[in-house]
Amino acid sequence: MHEFSIVQSLLRTIGRYAAEHSATEVSKVIVRVGPLSGVVPHLLRTAFDTFKEGTVAEKAELCIKEEAMRLHCDDCGRDSGVSSPMFRCQHCGSLRVKACNGDELILERLEMECP
Amino acid sequence: MCQECGCSPDTTRKLLDVRRKVLEDNDVWAERNREMLRGYGVLGINLMSSPGSGKTTLIERTIDALRGRCRIGVIEGDLETDRDARRIRQRGVPVRQITTGQACHLDAFMLHEAMHNLPLDRIDLLFVENVGNLVCPAAYDLGTGMNVVLLSTTEGDDKPAKYPLVFRRSELMVITKSDLLQGVDFDPRLAVQEARAVNPLIQVIVLSSRTGEGIGEWIEYIERGAKS
Ligand SMILES: Nc1nc2c(ncn2[C@@H]2O[C@H](COP(=O)(O)OP(=O)(O)OP(=O)(O)O)[C@@H](O)[C@H]2O)c(=O)[nH]1
Ligand SMILES: [Mg+2]
Ligand SMILES: [Zn+2]
Ligand SMILES: [Zn+2]
Numbered sequence: 001m002h003e004f005s006i007v008q009s010l011l012r013t014i015g016r017y018a019a020e021h022s023a024t025e026v027s028k029v030i031v032r033v034g035p036l037s038g039v040v041p042h043l044l045r046t047a048f049d050t051f052k053e054g055t056v057a058e059k060a061e062l063c064i065k066e067e068a069m070r071l072h073c074d075d076c077g078r079d080s081g082v083s084s085p086m087f088r089c090q091h092c093g094s095l096r097v098k099a100c101n102g103d104e105l106i107l108e109r110l111e112m113e114c115p
Numbered sequence: 116m117c118q119e120c121g122c123s124p125d126t127t128r129k130l131l132d133v134r135r136k137v138l139e140d141n142d143v144w145a146e147r148n149r150e151m152l153r154g155y156g157v158l159g160i161n162l163m164s165s166p167g168s169g170k171t172t173l174i175e176r177t178i179d180a181l182r183g184r185c186r187i188g189v190i191e192g193d194l195e196t197d198r199d200a201r202r203i204r205q206r207g208v209p210v211r212q213i214t215t216g217q218a219c220h221l222d223a224f225m226l227h228e229a230m231h232n233l234p235l236d237r238i239d240l241l242f243v244e245n246v247g248n249l250v251c252p253a254a255y256d257l258g259t260g261m262n263v264v265l266l267s268t269t270e271g272d273d274k275p276a277k278y279p280l281v282f283r284r285s286e287l288m289v290i291t292k293s294d295l296l297q298g299v300d301f302d303p304r305l306a307v308q309e310a311r312a313v314n315p316l317i318q319v320i321v322l323s324s325r326t327g328e329g330i331g332e333w334i335e336y337i338e339r340g341a342k343s
Contacts, residue, residue: 010137027128036283037254038251086309087308095312098312099312105137112128113127114126
């Protein structure tokens with residue numbers, strides 16, 4: 001469970017941008033989480049709601065943009081979604097597949113209240 | 116903010132496109148570590164795996180195999196105890212312990228501090244044993260030249276699909292405890308295939324620290340890395 005340390009980094013970054021823009025409050029935080037990032041969105045949310053208290057993002061809503069995991073098949077050339085922890089083409093059963101998604105963990109956007 | 120509807124008449128809403136990595140702070144320290152290691156000509160090797168996959172045992176084996184050929188230093192990440200560090204110290208190589216307490220991974224800043232307490236000018240190879248955990252360590256770049264994931268035959272061949280990040284961020288997957296392959300349903304082919312789904316370039320070595328199978332190949336691999 002490293003979502004707590006991730007959120008601490010996130011709040012530090014938010015604090016920096018808020019100060020730069022003299023924001024009185026951050027109202028929305030938009031984060032993009034790739035399906036290979038190892039981050040569990042609901043844990044991220046719990047951690048955020050725990051640690052935001054007393055910071056400039058205290059009232060902020062956390063918006064997590066996550067893509068569904070997809071695989072491309074090298075044998076039949078088609079894409080499939082992944083639900084179980086098994087990297088296998090849903091169309092032809094091949095194991096010769098590549099992940100289409102990434103492992104990014106990005107702070108995309110902030111909505112701030114500025115004087 | 117007004118009491119009636121919560122609007123903020125005296126402020127304006129500003130939208131800021133940030134588009135930065137959330138763990139940017141860590142990456143700054145990782146870059147410093149990379150430069151520091153490069154400056155001293157040290158190859159850093161970050162070993163990541165679940166608890167008990169054989170990280171410490173492999174380091175011990177490697178120290179024995181490279182004695183007289185290569186000067187090794189070790190940094191041990193551990194939640195609570197210094198047992199692993201003591202095991203390494205018995206082998207007579209410089210070792211530093213990072214006790215992470217609550218944190219389930221090492222980050223680049225922790226490693227940086229530990230590196231300052233090692234004689235880097237008298238080391239060729241720096242092993243970093245990360246905290247036993249297949250999830251969190253992978254998110255933190257340490258700035259080591261090499262990331263290696265260990266997967267033991269007793270923990271199941273489905274781990275690359277369940278914990279893809281660590282396989283994506285490692286250049287080498289070491290399948291450990293090959294001496295136990297007979298007794299378990301571990302299909303190395305499946306593990307490799309699923310690891311390559313997220314990291315097509317990942318290299319693979321199958322070895323046993325107990326019997327010594329594959330250890331020669333491992334030693335060659337890291338010696339090649341140390342020279343380049
Ligand atoms: N049969 C067999 N056992 C091994 C091998 N390598 C390690 N072990 C055993 O596996 C257990 C765990 O090994 P460690 O080297 O302590 O594992 P670790 O990854 O350092 O564990 P943590 O630091 O707790 O995460 C020990 O009992 C080792 O003796 C191997 O190649 N074959
Ligand atoms: Mg150990
Ligand atoms: Zn964790
Ligand atoms: Zn297919």
